[in-house]
Structures are given as C-alpha cells and as structure tokens.
Amino acid sequence: MFAYIVRRMAYALPILIGVNLLTFYLFFVVNTPDDMARMHLGTKRVTAEAVEKWKVEHGYDKPLLYNEPETGIEKLGNTIFYEKSVRLFAFDFGYSDDGRDISFDISQRMLPSLAIAVPVLIVGLLINITFAMMMAFFRGTYLDVSGVILCVVLMSISAMFYIIGGQYLLAKLLRLMPISGFETGIDALKFLVLPVIIGVVSGIGSGSRWYRTFFLEETGKDYVRTARAKGLAESLVLFRHILRNALVPIVTGVVAILPLLFMGSLLLESFFAIPGLGSYTIDAIRNQDFAIVRAMVFLGTVLYIIGLILVDISYTMVDPRVRLT
C-alpha cells in the first residue's frame, strides 16, 4: 500500500510539471511581461521606463527560461520560470499584484470555503441517495417516471437561476435570512443556511438521476435475485443488499472530489460574498491578477491528483476484491 502511494506520487510529478509548463507558456510566452505591464499601467502614454519599473517591482525583469550572464546554477535559477513557476512546487506562491502574500490569503480563506462546501456535500449526498433509492424502489411506475422527468427539469435550470431566485424569494421577499455576507464563529450559521440550501437544491436533479442508475444496475444482479428468492421483503433487499453495493461507486465518486472542496464553489461564494477560495479565484480573474490565478491552477491540480490517489485507496477499503499492486 505504502509503496503504491509513493509510486503514484512519483507518477504525479510529470503531470505537475506539464501543468506548470502549460501555465508558464500561457502566462509568460503568449502574454509577455511587457504586455502585462502595459495592461496594468493602461495602454496610452506609457513610457518604456514605466514598463521597466513595473517589471522590476513585480519581479518580471528577468529572462524567461535561461539567464546567459549568470554563472553556474544561477543560469537557470535567476529566471522568471524558476522564480514564478518552479517555486510553486514548494507551495511558495509569492505575492499577488497588490502585494499580498498569496499563501497567507489561501490559508485564511480555506475555512469559509469548507464551511459551505462540506454541508452542501453531506446534505446533498443524503438527499440525493434518498431520492435515488425511492425512484429505484418504485422503478417502472409513474412515480419513478415522474421523478426522472422532475430530475431532468431541475437539471435544465442554470445554477445562476437557483441562486438569484433563492436569494430573491427566501431572503428578500420572505426575509428568512440575510441575502449575503459572512461572519466568523457561531454567527456564521445564519449566513450559511441559504447558500447551503441553494447548493443542495441545484445539485438534486443531476445527482439523484445519476445515483438512480447505480441502484438500477445493482437490482439486475444475481445476488439480488437470490435475496428475493429466499423470501426477503423488497425493502430489506433494498436497504441490506442493494444500498451497500450501490454505495461503492457513490463513495468513490465523492472521495474523488473531496480534496477539491478546498477550492470552494465559484458561484455560491461570489454571490453570497463569502470570503472563501472560490470568490478569491473569481476576484483574481476579474482583476486579472495572474499570480493568484497561477497559484490556484497549481493548487487545483495538486488537489485533483490527490483525489485520484484517494479514489484508488478507497476502492480497496470498500471493495475487498480490489488489490493495489
């Protein structure tokens, strides 16, 4: 097991390097530091000195990949690629364009992100599994058919409508909770209720329809027939046999996205003004702060790869037939 994890981590390295090179290419070759400087300083009446000054201030005044005048390792070390991209491997994200420490900001914003993402995941999982089981239990009847159609209808509504509609209806018309905002400690609760509700509701359609197929897949299997043949009630078959086996793909699917919860939800956080990593990303994109975007790309990639490894490990835990080699 341990050897397997180490090997998987080693496999992850080339992927991280690939991502790094790709973002480096996008950010510094397609769009040179000169372009960036002009963009930040405005396009008109910018002197060459101002551009140079901006580049020195933000550390973009070095060669891209290879520094000829330097000696030894500094030939590679004193370059933009090393300064801005290689350092990401040590989770040293550097400073954003307005001079803030990105690593500090990220550590500050992880908790609010999790405060939204974790309840949405848990509550959503419970509701989706319940709905999916109900549809599977009544499979083939009108209840099932109308349930599936309802799922498709719910799926066809953009997440933005859920958010805007929910904010308007629950917060503005009924005044049940504040429209947006965030506070630390126990006070955060009243701000979290609405985004969690909306996050769960917007996921019900696709989630329950997807889980329903897992349940239906299991109902056709031999062990289910055996269970019925020995005279078990249908509800017992469902809870004791089908549920356990259908949970295997559900659990591994959840494990895959578990690390990505840290990244937060782009839409929910920015609509509800929650100071998490999702809104951090959106703000960075809107302000065209490339340093933050680059850091988030790297962080997202690392979390995604961790998710992949966790999935493999979780398979061995929930399914004894799977062995890691």
Place this chain on the structure above:
Amino acid sequence: MIKPVLLTTDVLLFLLFAVVAAFILYARSRPHIRGPWLRVLSGRIAAASAVVLLAFVLTGLLDSIHFRLPLENNGTSDEVYYSGDVLSLLDVMLGPLRTQVEKTYSAPFATHLYSRETVFQPDGSEIRAYPPLEYGGRHLQESGEGRGQDILVRSLFALAESLLVSVFIFVLLAALLARRDAVGVGRKMADILAQNTVLPWRVVLASVSVLLLLVFLAINLAGVYHVFGTDKVGQDVLYLTVKSIRTGLIIGSLTTLVMLPFAIMMGILAGYMRGWIDDVVQYTYTTLNSIPGVLLIAAAILMLQVFMANHPEYFETTVERADIRLLFLCIILGITSWTGLCRLLRGESLKLREAEYIQAAVSFGVSHGRIITRHILPNVMHVVLITVVLDFSGLVLAEAVLSYVGVGVDPTMNSWGNMINGARLEMAREPVVWWSLLAAFVFMFALVLAANLFSDAVRDAFDPRTHAR
C-alpha cells in the same frame, strides 16, 4: 446592394448544418443507421423536444446570415459606403423589435416607463410622472386605457391564425403521408389523430401548433408592445433573448465540433496502437484534466484579451471581434472537454482491438489505417454521438457561468449569460426589474430541457447497454 459579411462562426455553423444534412441523406437508405434514429423519434417526448430544438436551430441559422446595409448615398460620388452595423436576416425579420428603442426600463406590456421622470407640461410647468413610452402601446390612448381588451383581442386573433395554419399543416402532412403509403387522405388523418402512425405525428403536430401560437402571439403583440419589457438602455428584451439563441447554439455545437477530430483520432490511436502513443495520449489528457476547467478557460481568455487589446488592427468591426472571441471560447471549452470523450474512445478501442473480426483483418494483412477507418471508427461512432448530444446542454449552461465570471462571450454580444449577469443587479433594484431574468430563463430553460430530453432518448436508442437490460 448589400454587402454580405461572413463571420467565422457562421461558416462553421453552416458547415455543421451541411454535415448533418448529408448524414441524413446518407442514413435514409441504410436501415442499420435509420433504425435507431426512428426509435429515437418514435418516442413522444423525444419527438416534441426535436420540434423545439429544430425551431431553435432555425432561428439560429437565420441569425447567422450576416450583411451590412449600404448607407444613404447623397449623390456626390458613386462609391458606396456601408454601415458599421452588421445585421442578420433575423434582424430584418424582427424589424420593429430591433428599432423600437425606449429610453430605459419598462415593464412587460407597459405603456409608461418604469421610473418617474421630470415631465414638462404643455403650459410650461414640470411634474414628476411616469412618461409614456415612445413605441409600447402607442396605438392606445395616452392613459393606456383599454390595454387589457386590446391584448385579449390580439391574442384571440393570434390563436385563430395559429389554428388556421396548424390545420393547414395537418392536412398537408396527411396528404403527403397518404401519398407515400398509398392510402386515402381521410384515413391517414384519422390515423394521425388516433396516434396510429410509426412516428408520433400527433405529438409533432401538437408541438408545432404550440410553437405557432407563440410565434403568432409575438407577431401580433410584439409590434405594439414590449412583450418582455425593455432593458436599461430601452432595448426590447424579447429581441435580446431571441438574438441570444445563436450564441447558445454555437457554444453548444461548435465546441464539440472543434474538439471532435482530436478526441476521435487520439482516443482511437491510443487504444489501438498501445505502446508509447498510448502513454503520450494518456499523459496529455490527464494533465489537461487535472487543471480546473474554469481556471484554464479564464487563463486562456485573459491571454486573448491582452492580445486583442494590443492588436486592434486585426478586427474590422466590433461584431467580428466578438465573433473571434466566441470562436476562441469554443476552442478553449473544447480543449477542456475533449478528455472525457478521448478516454471513452480509448477504452472502447482497447476492447475492439481484441475482437475476432479485427484479429481476422490483421491476419489478412489489412493496414492499420484501413482497420481504424473501416472497422474501429464505425463501431465507436455511437459513443461519439452520445457524448456530443449529452454535452450540448451542459455547454449552454456553462456559457452563463463563464459570462458571470467574466471570461465568457464578449460583453457586447447577446447571450443569456450576459443577460443573467445584468439581471443580478436589476434584481437588487427597488422596485425589482425581473423581466430580463424571466426572458432569459424561459428561453434557456426551453432549449436546455429540450436538449436534455432529446439526448436521453438518443442515449437509450444507441447505447448497447440499455438494450441488454
């Protein structure tokens, strides 16, 4: 003379249309392809959603024939100057909707503006009042009296018209089908009404009638009222959302079109050739897949913005500029979404290469290229088809989110994403401006729902796993 304008996305959209048309002609005479499609369309829900989708596609195609009108010539020179506005055939057809621009917000069917303004009375005094609209309800009296009655009369008129046309279509269809099957027209009419036909023509007719009713309602009402109100700068919201259809369609269809050749080629090569090709392809899609999609799109679009800001000389009109951005968005969305299809195709080809008929072809000395095109490609096409249809609705929804993040289509372009994004501020106004959101919601929901229902039917008909059960 008008000057035709050929936007890149127009060309691609018509190319796609031609490919689909060619495929239909090709499939007509081949029962093994026709069979599953007939099974798709024989479902009632699928048939109805196909009608709705067709209506959207037709609107999108009409909106893709662009041209520039010549400016008025004052007779001093023979040279013709063209207006900077790029119009489409749809703009011409919608006529008054585009040109009847009010001052600012007005509610649906309103005769007066939504906000109070200082109005000068004829005697010179000024009062705060809701000024009457320039176009909306102009045929009524100043006070807007008799509006309900007027709307009712016009709606009934539209109902009558649509019924008339529907009956005409019904008779025409029955006559055509009767001629094909060599039975009496009356008999065929009865068959259609009794749902006694191979394809559910009754459902098709019913959905066509509903669509016709909506079209006639729009024709009768939209000329004299703003059916969905007007937006901040007074443009008709109905016009804006109808124009957004093209953007949604292009994002949904061109994205998969641009990524398709890559995904098919690399997926099949990786699965069939194995070895280092497989390693390279797997590495490529794992790398691309591990970058969060929104961030990759954002990074690419930000780069494009910088490029466009530094090279304004490449783009003749703002429409062309917006068009290139739309195309680029499609490409970058394609890059983030081809990995799923590629992985599926790789798995499928891995299975197929061990199949006996492929082994037989190999031992006969058939070349790799021929095996791939003759044996593997036709046998993975159902995977491609299902993915393309399933992806469509997701991409239409993604456009809205991307526009909100600020990396979607050009802000000057009509799109549902931009409308929703604007509506966010309007919902915070007091009193609330809700009609832009409603219009975008209705149209987007109709398109996505129809696409979802249709793609479900396609998947059920083509996925071999669903037959087994």
